[in-house]
Amino acid sequence: MQVLKTIEELQEIRKSINGSVGFVPTMGALHNGHISLIKKAREENDIVIVSIFVNPTQFLPTEDLDAYPRKDEADKRICQMCKVDYVFMPEISTMYSQEEVLVKAPNKSYILEGKTRPGHFDGVLRVVLKLFNLVQPTNAYFGKKDAQQLSLITQMVKDFFMPINIIPCEIIREDDGLALSSRNIYLDSTQRHEALLISKSLYMAGSLISKGERDVQKVKDKIYEIMQTLEVEYVAIVNREFDEITVIEPKNTIILVVARFGNTRLLDNIWL
Amino acid sequence: MQVLKTIEELQEIRKSINGSVGFVPTMGALHNGHISLIKKAREENDIVIVSIFVNPTQFLPTEDLDAYPRKDEADKRICQMCKVDYVFMPEISTMYSQEEVLVKAPNKSYILEGKTRPGHFDGVLRVVLKLFNLVQPTNAYFGKKDAQQLSLITQMVKDFFMPINIIPCEIIREDDGLALSSRNIYLDSTQRHEALLISKSLYMAGSLISKGERDVQKVKDKIYEIMQTLEVEYVAIVNREFDEITVIEPKNTIILVVARFGNTRLLDNIWL
Incomplete structure (x- = not known):
């Protein structure tokens, strides 16, 4: 496994690759959710590239950029274990300069996460566009946990005619149901216990629907x-295009919840 | 020469090309300025692709989108004569859908053309990004006449890490000095004659500077x-990064002028 720091190294390596490239972009602090993406990439591609970059442009000024967990050495060991070929770990100044051309998420994305975190998706799409252009992946792997992000990245690739397959991957959970997140480490033991109600509520919702309930309310x-x-921030029921719906459409519905525990926001969802 | 209409045709063709690809994006109504770009692309690449697409998103609501000259048949003949391999002529609905992810020019671009035509460059960058992703050119050719556009496209390619060489090409002029433009056909004979003062003023400026003048004012x-x-809209003297300057820097200065003739805006510039 080789760790790449600069644009030039990555571009040179990329030119030398002939087979398929699987790409897993991450902000590090890798957990079993990321590992499941990397393993899938490893199974399905000749070469696997993982990026580890805590992207400043997707954090709002009030958010936890400085506190976001950094675990570079552990992350590299995990990548090595998962037989990753290249890890791209750039500095901020490598990825960004002053006064750049920007990417703007569509107006319809200013709901749910886009409403709570205005500008967040502009930053996500911007860094993903840059990384895609550098890595030129055949297949790029994203967790369904960040469902709205996944939807927007899929849309960007389509709108911009990028020749990349976006592969949505299942949410990975603790044995007790809590969806894995790099932010779970912020929870104290009481919060960790209360947080189980999030996945429980989604399971119950899924169960209701499987018994025939179609009324969103x-x-x-x-x-x-x-x-x-809990301090619930939102519960939303949308279709795959992220339009809010009033009647459940089985096979085309996503139920999303966000709850706050102090400063920590936990997201979870199920795809029907 | 093959005329391509759909994304799928273009993508399939692109996959089959192994050598270098020279790309000339145009809005049609091809004149000797475009022809010089195409000839240069022909000399320097294995395959030449020209796009002809009057891009609606770069026109402001008040502008001449509907009146913009369309000469599809003549344009195809010109491309054939210039030994173009593929002409891409998509419909608007092929290039755009509703509520897309957008591209936003940097704030510093809201001077000169960006000030007169707010949003114009967002539309230019958006369509060029799409076309670049489809065509994946080795080299893309742009005239220096649209100097600010050229500067922003060069910046986008750098900011987004796109593996494309942007090739700036000299302005082509009539024998009497008028810079070629698809909009010159809007001029009546009096205006056509008066318009010569534009290039004349730039030549005189160049002459002053070559004699040692360094004072921008x-x-x-x-x-x-x-x-x-004339009805002069602006005269601007900037460096290659499009910052306005007060002292002429030889080899790093662009002088730009825009004059209006009725509804027709004529741009011209010289690069010192």
Whole structure:
């Protein structure tokens, strides 16, 4: 495994690759969720490239950029174990300069995460566009946990005619159901226990729907009921295009919840 | 020569090309300026692709989109004569859908053309990004006449890490000095004659500077003096990064002028 720091190294390596390239862009602090993406990339491609870059442009000024967990050495060991070929770990000044051409998420993305974190997706799309142009992956792997992000990246690739397959990957959970997140380490033991209500509410919603419930409001009521002791930021039920719906469409519905634990926001969702 | 209409045709053709690809994106109504770009692309590449697409997103609502000259058949004949391999002529609905991810020119671009035509460069960069991703050129050819556009496209390619060489090409002029433009056909004979003052003022400015003048204001005064009978929109003297300067830097200066003739804006410039 080779660790690349500069644009020039990465571009040179990329030119020398002939087979398929699987790409897993990350912000580091790798957990089993990331590992599942890397393993899938490893199975499906000749070469696997992982990027580790805590992207400043996707954090709002009030957010946890400086506190975001950095675990470079552990991350490299994990990549090595997963038989990654190249890890790209650039500095901020390698990725960004002053007064750049920008990417702007569509207006319709200013709901849910886009509403709570205005500008966040502009930063996500901007860095992903840069990374895609550098890595030129055949296949790029993203978790379904960041569902709205996944939807927008898929849209960008389509709108910009980028010859890249976006591969959505299942959410990985702890044995007790908590969706894995690099931000879970911020939870104290009480919060960690309370956080189980998030996935529980989604399971119950899924169960209601499998029994035939199609009324979005009734499903939402059930979710809020289960999470009533939590600080719930939103519960949303959307179709695959992220339009809010009033009637559940089986096979085309995503249920998303966000709850706050102090300064920590936890996201979770299920795809029906 | 093959005329391609759809994304799928173009992508399939592109996959089959192994050598270098020279790309000339145009809005059609091809004149000797475009022909010089195509000839240069022909000399320097294995395969030459020309796109002809009157891009709606770079026209402001008040501008001449509907009136913009369309000469598809003549354009195809010109491409054939210039031994172009592929002409890409998509419909608007092929290039755009609703509510897309957007490209945003940097704030510093909101001077000169960016000030007169707010949003124009967002549309230019957006379509060029799409076309670049489709054509994946080795070399892309742009005239220096649209100097600010050329500067921003060069910046986008750098900011987004696109593996494409941008080749700036000299302005082509009529024998009497008028810079070629698809919009010159809008001029009546009086305007056509008056328009000569534009290039004349730039030649005189160049001459002053070659005699040692370094004071930007004095050079501007000379230009305004020569164009005093015209409706001058702006005279600007900038460096290659499009920052306005006060002292002429030989080899790093561009002098730009825009004059209006009725609804027709004519741009011209010289690169010192």
